Amino acid sequence: MSGDTLLAVDQLTMRFGGIVAVNELSFTASHHKITALIGPNGAGKTTVFNCITGFYKPTSGTMRLAHDDTGAIALEKLNDFRISKQAKVARTFQNIRLFPGMTLLENLMVAQHNALMRASGLTLLGLIGAPSWRIAEKRAVDLAKFWLNRVALLDRADDAAGNLAYGDQRRLEIARAMCTEPVLLCLDEPAAGLNARESAALSDLLLSIRADQGTSILLIEHDMSVVMEISDHVVVMDYGVKIAEGTPQHVRDDPKVIAAYLGADEEEAIAVMESGS
């Protein structure tokens, strides 16, 4: 594994019965970089995400996450909550999954569960209101306030998350994922349902997360304006296999990618490109 590789996915295969959703997919995501995973609907992008974040157990293949202190972590050997807890991989969902009946602040406090659990002495110190617990709670509130401020929702901290507008809910979900202090942030279509202005704001937010927190981002996105603007590296999937990868510019001009998006074969795509230019 080279020095700047954060996540190396190798020969990842995921089968559901007879259907091969992901077939021997290999790609890497680098430290402090934004990697985009794109492809037509049904290409298997979300399945890859679910494998990386522990919601599916891959049929075969390996996923190595480089960690500064513990060396490489084999993600395929960890399951569900341990991916977030030990490997520090956070994710958001295509259909937003907030805690709608809890306030924004509470949502972000829940995200800091593991750190707060330790600070509360597995509840015992917290139950007696020990000073160390109070300090830890205050620090957690400060972190939550910091992220609410970053996503411009600080003035709504005491509102129920379910009362937020759609675009605000998307940003809150990113803030909640960032409160787990991840090394890799996986975003499943963060720009879905956002208008042009909100998409631009999202791009700025993701770029600032990369710059300020140094968090690497893995992104599934259909909104090409977002992908082309912020990605450092793009991986294109179709029918469960990787068909292209490279810089946004490189991928945009690849006939295979255009063919996949147009649903046509390669020669037709080249013809379309030539007639267009």
Place this chain on the structure above:
Amino acid sequence: MTAPTSKQQPPQSALNPGFILKKAVISAAVAFVLFSLMIGLRTEAGPTGELIYWTRFGDLAAMVATVFVGSIAIELLRYWWGPVGTDRFVPPAVRNGIATAGRFIAPALLGFTLLVPVIFYDQRYILDLGILVLTYVMLGWGLNVVVGLAGLLDLGYVAFYAVGAYSYALLATSFDLSFWVCLPLAGILAALWGVLLGFPVLRLRGDYLAIVTLAFGEIIRLVIINWQSLTGGPNGVSGIPRPTLFGIPLTAGDDGLAAKLGIEYSPTHRIVFLFYLILALALLTNWVTIRLRRLPIGRAWEALREDEVACRALGINTTTTKLTAFATGAMFGGFAGAFFATRQGFISPESFTFQESALVLAIVVLGGMGSQLGVALSALAMIGGFELFRGLDQYRMLVFGLAMVLIMIWRPRGIIGHRAPTIYLKQSQAISSDLVKEGHG
């Protein structure tokens, strides 16, 4: 609410006599089928055991006619009044007043409860009823952790009540341990059983979880009935020691509390003592639950109720979180069980039927899942209200059922449906029940 109410109402549809008539005829037909056997025919066992019956067609006709006319009347009223909501009948000023008063309900209720033994010192019946209500308040608060906070539907809560009661009864009668030693033991044993139940059912959700917990409640009861050598089977355990005030018995003897204090002995002393004991236990349950809600474990319970998948994505161990909810709820059930055993002095499996589980669950649901004050109010209404209808004899269940149906129509999410946030920056705003999830398992 700034917009005038008239703007919010949709335009009224035209009066449709055909629709109203059709509805009335259908209602009357249903009433006819339903009441033809219930009212039209009256059967009784004759003096020699044979079946005698007579018809009451007049009553039947009156009943069907009432339904027919009533249906028309309701439709007409609906037409004249328009959509019916609380804001139509209760002016905003009154509602604000109620909201302000709501903040003082809990302290007022607590103050009154503390004074009950003083006010009603001579009325043994009221004191006994108070103890019963407080027992169910405590059980409701205990189950509230599992059902209201963690959103896990538990139909077998009585099992932990039974474990607590039998733990105290058997420990006290076999090893002569005092109530104050047995109380924590009973709670710990019940919590252990809660974990034991939790392990196999954790992957189940919703209806499946409910059925397994229901089965668990029955299993515990059947084991108690059949394990004669330990539990005495259907005969139960008798001669359970009465609680002592830290070693001083509340008896008429020379070493009793009355003799030590130099006052005249009265059996009411023991009742008053039991009253304050269960009040203290219930308040302990309440205090711990309120505390836990503001700790990460409590927030994780509520988050689990809201969205389990999101919890997993945030690194929350859903297995241990569910187990702690089960264990905490079971522990309070165990405390309540130990108190029940010491109050009764005799326990048998008959006290721990499914009906108890259903009653406690009804208290939690009616009170508003997750609301401590709501559960206390509904326990008061369910247990106290049931006693209030005692004069109605055979119609008691009917009136009681009707009252419950009406409350659930009026307040589908319970008496106190909204949720109070556990932490806030500027101002604590109640969260509408529409947003709060009930949980899936």
